[in-house]
Amino acid sequence: MYSGKNLYSKEHEWLSVDGDTALIGITHHAQDQLGDIVYVDLPDVDSEFEIGEEFGSVESVKAVAEVFMPIGGTIVEVNEDLEDSPEAVNKDPHGKGWLIKIKIADQSELEKLLSAEAYEAFVKEESK
Amino acid sequence: MTEALKKTPLAEEHEKLGAKMVPFGGWYMPVQYTGLVEEHTAVREKAGLFDVSHMGEVRVTGKDAVAFVDHLTVNQVTKLVDGQAHYTAFCKPDGTVIDDLLVYRIGPEExxxxxxxGNIDKDVAWIERHVGDFDVIVKNESNAIAQIAIQGPLAEEILxxxxxxxxSQINYYWFVHTSIKGLPTLVSRTGYTGEDGFECYCSADHGVRLWNLLLETGREDGLIPAGxxxxxxxxxxxxxHLYGNDMDETTHILEAGLGWIVKLKNSPEFIGKEQIRAQKKAGLDRRLVGFEVKGRGIARQGYPIVHEDRDVGRVTSGTHSPTLKKAIGLGYVPLALTEPGTVxxxxxxxxxxxxxxxKGPFYKRA
Structure with missing residues (x-):
């Protein structure tokens, strides 16, 4: 379920790091908790966010979830396909359902994130 | 949470079906099984099955049963005949809403x-407090009764x-006592979905059997459990309306747009009547309206309604409509903003x- 190549946050985001950029989305667990996603609100390209800052929201029929920056950075791309097909976040949360691509501000912040193993353990603990 | 959640007789069945269970008004209830939109669509196009056993049932019997409930509720119970039900409300003397409810007339004295x-304890206390000289017996049967709703265009065919x-002989808001495969059941043509359908009341002990019987009978037609x-x-x-969202003890029944269930003419005195009549005469300051969101986003309960830079009200219910594919909601606004078309x-x-x-329902069945 959770690729060992990615990093994860306790706010249920995943990160796929590629050099000085990273792709960010919400995890399978997060989309499963939300249910049918009907609306995704994403930031403008070039906007800057600090670690922990809210950068958008993902809404399902029954709830809204804010999404937070797992690390600081500048938005270089947002997934525009989600405007017309937000359900991609449910169907393929770790792939086609990605939310944003950022330029990483400070590589050392990656150390604060969880490995796949640690994230899975965290989810298990949280849902107890 | 310190208090244990109450469970309906069907809780185990929901778990077996893989439902996501959540606390709701003190109850352990299924919020969804396969997916909200799939379940919603099944009810609009085929049929869905709901466990609504958490609802409360109070039986009022005795010589004064009709007069007593007429005294407690805003609709006119004397107009009901055996086998008929109606939608009504308990109001406080100031016209605010204690609860909304259905009244079924089983017989002239029942x-x-x-x-x-979420209102069972409060309502039962309110009812009992007003018995006074009325010759009635009030019995809270909430734990003894299971309620299962089958809703959707195929509901009649399946049931x-x-x-x-x-x-086909049961009209909207009428009911019969019948036996479904040996299970004594009250079946009424009522519901809370905007589709045709029935609500089935049986003994709590029979709930699991009735639930599974209905699920099996309708499976091939596309009937699925809905949360x-x-x-x-x-x-x-x-x-x-949903009590607690769209009306409560801070909202007047006329503001809530429920004037249609209040019978002021040639009706017996009931709690709140005087104040409701006065309010009707004086006019309202605000009213519950339905709205569609035109921009992007979903209005949800509690979000402020803003007009000319001022907060003028609040959203009481809001969601993304799976049928209409747009965001809809209800909220209280000043009277000047209640005309359809107002932005x-x-x-x-x-x-x-x-x-x-x-104006009117967002969705109306064909």
């Missing part, structure tokens, strides 16, 4: 009151296969998003 799950009564999530989007599309804004997380007042 009524069944179906009340909201008919296992029900000996001719269901509270779909129940909420379905009722909101049909513009049915105001909803503050959705610091963004002002345009919304327009619309």
């Amino acid at each position: 009524l069944l009151l179906v009340i909201n799950a 008919q296969r296992i029900c000996p009564e001719d269901l 509270l999530g779909a129940r909420d989007t379905l009722r909101l599309e049909a513009r049915m 105001f804004h909803v503050r959705i997380r610091n963004k002002l998003v345009e919304a327009e007042v619309v």
Whole structure:
């Protein structure tokens, strides 16, 4: 379920790091908790966010979830396909359902994130 | 949570079906099984099955049963005949709403009151407090009764296969006592989805059997279990109120747009009547309206309604409508903003998003 190549946050985001950029989305667990996603609100390209800052929201029929920056950075791309097909976040949360691509501000912040193993353990603990 | 959640007789069945269980008004309830939108669509196009056993049932019997419930509720119980039910409300003397409910007339001296799950204790206390000299016996049967709703265009066809009564002869808001495969059941043509359908009341002990019987009977037709999530989007599309969201003890029944259930003319005195009449004469300051969100975003309960830079009201219910594929909601606004076509804004997380007042139900079945 959770690729060992990615990093994860306790706010249920995943990160796929590629050099000085990273792709960010919400995890399978997060989309499963939300249910049918009907609306995704994403930031403008070039906007800057600090670690922990809210950068958008993902809404399902029954709830809204804010999404937070797992690390600081500048938005270089947002997934525009989600405007017309937000359900991609449910169907393929770790792939086609990605939310944003950022330029990483400070590589050392990656150390604060969880490995796949640690994230899975965290989810298990949280849902107890 | 310190208090244990109450469970309906069907809790284990929901778990077996893989439902996502959540606390709701003190109950452990299924919010969804396979997915909210799938369940919602099944009810609109085929049929869905709901466990609504958390609802409360209070039986009022005795010589004064009709007069007593007439005294407690705003609709006119004397107009009901045996086998007929209606939608009504308990109001406080100031005209605010204690609960909304259904009253079933079982016989001239027997009524069944179906009340909201979260209000059972409050309602029963209110009812008992007013017995006074009325010759009645009030019995809270909430734990002894299971309630299962089958809703959707195929509901009648499915239920008919296992029900000996001719269901086509039961009109909206009428009911029969029947036996479904040996299980004594009260079947009424009522519901909370905006579709045709029935609500089935049986003994709590028989709940699991009735539930599984219905699921098996309708499986091939596309009947699926539906949770509270779909129940909420379905009722909101049909513009049915939810107690606690759209009206409560801080909202006057006329403001809530429920004037149609209040019988002021040639009716017996009831609690709240005087104040409701006075309010009607004086006019209202605000009223509950339905609106469609025009911009991007979903208005949800509690979000401020803004007009000309001022907060003028609040969203009481709001969701994304799976049928209409747009955001809809209800909210209280000043009287000047209640005309259909009026535009105001909803503050959705610091963004002002345009919304327009619309008349009547958002969805009406063909």
